Amino acid sequence: MADDTQDNKTPQDTPKSTPESSVEKKVTTPTPDSAPEKPAPKAVAKPKPPAKPKAPAEPPVAPSADKLVVSSSPHFLNDESIPKIMHNVVLALVPAMAASVYYYGLRAVLLLVVCLVTCLVTEHLFLMARKRPTKIYDGSAAITGILLGLMLPPGFSIFGAILGSFFAVAVGKQLFGGLGYNIFNPALLGRAFLMATYPVMSTSWMEPRTVQAAVDAVSAATPLALLKFEGEFSPVLNMFTGNVAGSMGETSVIAILIGGLFLRYKGYINWKLPLGYLGTIAMFSGIFWLIDPSKYANPLFHLCAGGAMLGAWFMVTDMVTSPTTPKGQWIFVVCAGILAVVIRLFGGLPEGVMYSILFMNAFVPLINRHTRPKIFGTMKRNSH
């Protein structure tokens, strides 16, 4: 019997030790967490109370002289703030939104509004549940909602849009810890979730209003699907303006370009990212085009088709989910571009932009770690 009682401890050890350690944690964690939070306004009386050292969205621009706050990206050095940048990104998306409304009518308005509102509400609820100050006005959740809406087919169900938006913000962003901590681009993650959840609805497109005047909702294939499954080339000019079937905001290249160039003009995006991505797509698809022009489409087609433009200007350039070092950015965009073309040409799906960016997002921490700039003046280690 003594043998019995002694050995019984082994399985019991696990549940026993967990409450103990959690109690210990609970005792210790409030001290660092709440200490800078509460006394800060009282005792220090800084002009701006540095709201929690953890909050990533707060500008780390000289919060106070006494400590260095290291927070996650996005980083910036000038007087820009995250809300300002995000609101300008929303502004940059206006042409694409306008194009989607022009080509798909009220349906586009409805889907965009549903995505936007769901993202904001989800963000608010999660921040409330985590007892954080609400940050839905900083625009990051709004961008997620708009981008997700732009990536949806025009005939998508409203419930599906709500589900995807919820997933994008809840799982893609808040479960990782909020803005700055997410590994994957939330909008793309939401789109990928919808792709797996509603595979049929996610890939059934319709002609824009401008193509067929009288009848509404005529189903049609995207240029990429036409090429892949029918071997049919679509005119590039139509794809440039957006007069083809496709996801609501992805089709109009010109509208996306206007927004993207506006962002570049404001200096929010690094030219390496979009141009590197598009250049890789063009060069890599160009190789195949040169080999067999009758089978493979020309690079211009690949640049204008599908989500390449929207992905290049608004998702590859996501400050949170792209590498921070110049070398790392090159690795990121070149690999993503090659992946996108490989999926388009040889994969089962007609479009590969979404998965190429999501796939490379997963490697960003690794890329960042291995492309750290060398510290000036240090010796090269032989053992390395």
Place this chain on the structure above:
Amino acid sequence: MATHNSLGHEFKKGLWADIHPFRVLLGLCPALAVTNSFVNGLAMGLAALFVMVSANVIVSVFRKLIVSEVRIPAYVVIISSLVTITDLFLAAMFPAISKALGPYIPLIIVNCMILGRVEAFAAKNPVLPTVMDSLGIGVGFTISLCIMGGLREVLGFGSIMGFQVLGSWFEPWIIMILPAGAFLVLGGLIALVNYINDKKAAKAS
């Protein structure tokens, strides 16, 4: 009286405190792989329950005979004989389920949950506590798989045990019957269990 209490405890701990897929995170391979419907989850759970209890009892009976240097091979031989019985039984009596579960029934042989219980408990304890312990863990495992399978079936097919429970308005979430859905459901359930435990701990302290 003391023995009685501890026996009840051995049984109960498998149902919540040590519920394997959600708290100890063992036995995840079958929990993720075959829970795309309620029936599959139940069948897998019952198969594992049978192997679990029998293997534990056999090991417990022979615990003084098994030489400690070769105990793992000995356990594997015992478990694999039992798994073969289960596999052949399912193939003979329920060919459809056997086909749906595929290679995951033979894979019970290397299920860390069963090997873990045998190594950690049955090898050191008399038969009676071992029975209670393995029964508790096995039942907890079966319930976990049924919950996961039920959730995934409802969301992925709109049905439960083959009966349509959600109306035609419901567009099934295909992702839930894909592997990604298994991870989503498992993650959600682990979070829920942790949340409840945290609440309990907060109330207790």
